[in-house]
Amino acid sequence: MLKMTITRTLMLLLGLLLITSVQAKTWRFAVIPKDQSNPFFQQVKIGCERAAKALGNVECVFEGPNKANAISQHLILEKLIDQGIDGVAFSVLLDSYVARRTLPVLVKNDIPLVTFDSDIDDSTAKRFPNVRKAYIGTNNFDLGVKLGLTLKSMRPEGGTLCIQTGRKDSVNLDERISGIRAALSVAEPKLINPARIRRLVNINGWTEHADCPLYSWSDQERAVKQLQDMLTRPDNIAVVAVGGWPQYHSSYPTMMKQLKVSHPNHTLLVADTTQEQLDLLQQGLSKINVGQKPAKMGEQAIHTLYKIVTDQAYEPQIFTELTHCTQDNYARCTQ
Structure with a gap:
């Protein structure tokens, strides 16, 4: 015992x-x-x-x-x-x-x-x-869907779309692009087979610009220049950035202030909602951001x-x- x-x-x-x-x-x-x-x-x-x-x-x-x-x-x-x-x-x-x-x-x-x-x-x-x-x-596909649905609310008539991304072979960014395309293509984007998602060519009024997607390679300065180029073209291109790169560069506020004067009806939608981006919303230098945690x-x-x-x-x-x-x-x- x-x-x-x-x-x-x-x-x-x-x-x-x-x-x-x-x-x-x-x-x-x-x-x-x-x-x-x-x-x-x-x-x-x-x-x-x-x-x-x-x-x-x-x-x-x-x-x-x-x-x-x-x-x-x-x-x-x-x-x-x-x-x-x-x-x-x-x-x-x-x-x-x-x-x-x-x-x-x-x-x-x-x-x-x-x-x-x-x-x-x-x-x-x-x-x-x-x-x-x-x-x-x-869920990066869902983030893309949210961006696409938000864009539809901003431009219900459709138009020319340019997507800005990072690099060509980034898994999460590619999923966001697929989500955008799905949201603009079908009524129930989350039910679509990803293999059926294609580049937009006259689908529900949306066509992707021939020069896009734009690849910033996560270079913030390059991203700002790409935005400026697209948003100042005469064909009123809607730009969706699937990451926050352009809004993190110091030249973005100046560029956007000029753009608000020269192209007041521009359509820009950017992913992410960091404090820096919230400050831009407060200053009226961004319209809508769809972000993460x-x-x-x-x-x-x-x-x-x-x-x-x-x-x-x-x-x-x-x-x-x-x-x-x-x-x-x-x-x-x-x-």
């Missing part, structure tokens, strides 16, 4: 020691954005650090390239692995590069991965089953990685909410 009691006591103490050791460990989670200087990803950092502070035994290691570059992202990841990390949250810039270089490195080092903002594509997920544990972020992405990425490494149940897909901000509701639209 005494021996049994001692054994139970020892087992209980061992269990408590294991729990204490897990709690005492500081978990280091790398959060690697496409572009750490982008205000959108700065909001991700805020959420990441907030979640780490709330958990208490977690460190948010936020680092990314200063300009969007897949090779730079990977080199940062390798550096952080050498320094010691327990998990990675990664915003995928170039899926083919991630499949060729990044995922094999994570498999080799047995480091859990979640993606945020931009996911790997389906074919890569099938090639590397169970490597990417979760995706946290916007980047801080929530940062928070959920950290909480999900923590659940993974501590063997707790977690959700493999977390879609964060969309926001719809105007000159009337800019002060409350992201709350």
